[in-house]
Amino acid sequence: MSPRLLVTGAHGMLGRDVVRIARADGHDVVALARAELDVTDAAAVSAAISAAAPDAVVNCAAWTNVDGAESDPDGAAAVNATAAGNVARAAAAAGARLVHVSTDYVFDGARAADAAPYVESDPTNPQSVYGRTKLAGEQAVAAAGGSHAIVRSSWLFGVGGPNFAATMLRLAAERDEISVVTDQIGCPTATADLARALLTLAFGAGDGDGAADGSAGAGAGVRAAQGVFHVAGSGPPVSWNAFAAEIFRQAGAACRVLPCTTAEMPRPAPRPAFSALASARPETPVLPPWQDGLSDFLEARKVHA
Ligand SMILES: NC(=O)c1ccc[n+]([C@@H]2O[C@H](COP(=O)([O-])OP(=O)(O)OC[C@H]3O[C@@H](n4cnc5c(N)ncnc54)[C@H](OP(=O)(O)O)[C@@H]3O)[C@@H](O)[C@H]2O)c1
Numbered sequence: 430m431s432p433r434l435l436v437t438g439a440h441g442m443l444g445r446d447v448v449r450i451a452r453a454d455g456h457d458v459v460a461l462a463r464a465e466l467d468v469t470d471a472a473a474v475s476a477a478i479s480a481a482a483p484d485a486v487v488n489c490a491a492w493t494n495v496d497g498a499e500s501d502p503d504g505a506a507a508v509n510a511t512a513a514g515n516v517a518r519a520a521a522a523a524g525a526r527l528v529h530v531s532t533d534y535v536f537d538g539a540r541a542a543d544a545a546p547y548v549e550s551d552p553t554n555p556q557s558v559y560g561r562t563k564l565a566g567e568q569a570v571a572a573a574g575g576s577h578a579i580v581r582s583s584w585l586f587g588v589g590g591p592n593f594a595a596t597m598l599r600l601a602a603e604r605d606e607i608s609v610v611t612d613q614i615g616c617p618t619a620t621a622d623l624a625r626a627l628l629t630l631a632f633g634a635g636d637g638d639g640a641a642d643g644s645a646g647a648g649a650g651v652r653a654a655q656g657v658f659h660v661a662g663s664g665p666p667v668s669w670n671a672f673a674a675e676i677f678r679q680a681g682a683a684c685r686v687l688p689c690t691t692a693e694m695p696r697p698a699p700r701p702a703f704s705a706l707a708s709a710r711p712e713t714p715v716l717p718p719w720q721d722g723l724s725d726f727l728e729a730r731k732v733h734a
Contacts, residue, residue: 432632433457435483435525437468437516438490442590443530446624447487454628459483463490468512471519478519485526485631488516491563495534496697498558509562514569521575526652528631529570533583533615533661534560538701542614546666546707549581549657557698567657578630579657580623583706584672586722587620588729593669597676598730601684608689609670615704616661617672619722621729626660626714634714651712659706662719666705675720680727 434451438444439460448460459481466477468490478486491509492498498505513529520527536547537554555561567579586594594617600607633652667675674686691700708715716722 431455431457432484433459433481434628434631435459435461435478435481435486437461437466437486437488438463441489441491441493442587442592443585443620443623444489445589446587446620447489447627450621450624451628456628456632468516469507471515474512474515475519475522478516478523478525482523483525485528486516486520487627487631488513488527488529490516491530492559495557495559495700498562499697502558502562505558505562506565509559510565510569513566514573517570517573517575517577520577521573526576526578526631527570527573528578528580528627529566530627531567531579531581531657532560532563533581533704533706534701535564535567535581536701536704538613538703540703542612542703544703546616546705547659548707548709549659550709556701559698560701571656576653577655580627580630580660581657581706582618582623582659583661583704584615584617585620585623586617586726588726588733589620593672594676594723594726595730597673598680598682601677601680601682604684606685606687607673608687608693609668609673610691610694611668611670611688612690613700613702613704614666614668615701616663616666616706617719617723618660618662618716619719619726621725622662622716622722623660626716629714630654630658651714654710654712658710658713659708660714660716661706662716662722664718664720676723679720679723
């Protein structure tokens with residue numbers, strides 16, 4: 430029988446790719462969008478997870494409006510912190526492994542632009558309401574006591590929702606030049622690549638899962654590994670400015686990318702200046718270079734156009 434996966438926030442940008450790829454892999458997928466399961470409703474979460482009896486849950490539901498969180502911290506905390514605990518307790522009670530998605534914004538980003546990326550053991554120090562609520566969500570997941578992987582990722586782009594790459598392509602069709610910040614550095618990540626890694630952390634490493642003699646192999650190790658994992662596009666970290674330039678290069682867009690600073694583009698929520706992620710854990714799935722993810726994204730947009 431195919432392993433069963435329950436996905437919350439299934440109509441979000443990441444959730445759509447998790448559902449699509451899990452189904453393509455032959456998993457039995459229960460995809461619950463916000464209209465079908467509001468994760469802030471603890472009783473509904475418990476009932477849905479208990480009824481579905483999944484082998485694993487991927488929690489893609491989140492408050493992702495980073496600036497909006499500053500003016501509604503309770504609203505952001507309800508989804509990112511309290512509801513993450515609801516999902517984690519329900520998954521633990523059902524004996525399902527939970528893969529929970531978190532963010533680079535749990536770090537303060539105070540490192541130099543050429544510093545080493547943050548690894549899982551580095552101290553967190555979120556500077557925004559969004560980052561604080563996501564960190565509280567990580568803590569709630571760990572406290573629930575079930576089998577879990579907390580996956581911090583960064584700078585997501587995919588065909589299933591608004592994102593920086595899509596915005597740049599829209600603006601390139603309207604303008605000859607655009608100013609993009611050079612002083613925020615991170616790791617762009619394709620949601621399709623991240624989705625595959627989440628499934629590996631949920632179920633193990635597919636064909637290589639377990640040794641031929643039936644003993645636990647690398648795949649089983651991934652499936653049993655607990656705690657925080659950093660999973661982001663590989664390749665050198667970049668600024669948003671350099672990311673925009675690569676988007677336009679690959680898309681063949683003629684728009685010029687001008688430099689500017691974060692101070693020139695004030696936003697309600699502070700962003701970490703440096704939030705590149707790397708993993709110090711051998712079990713962590715390694716993603717392809719973000720440039721390859723970008724190329725796949727541009728191809729997939731043609732199909733969805
Ligand atoms: N986007 C990024 O650059 C980025 C970077 C690092 C980490 N992450 C993390 O990656 C995960 C997925 O993000 P994403 O980019 O796919 O965001 P997204 O497109 O905004 O998806 C989040 C989904 O959660 C749903 N949701 C919100 N409140 C809910 C509730 N109370 N109950 C059930 N569902 C609810 C949203 O539904 P509605 O649209 O109806 O509100 C949306 O479909 C999140 O944990 C996020 O923190 C994102």
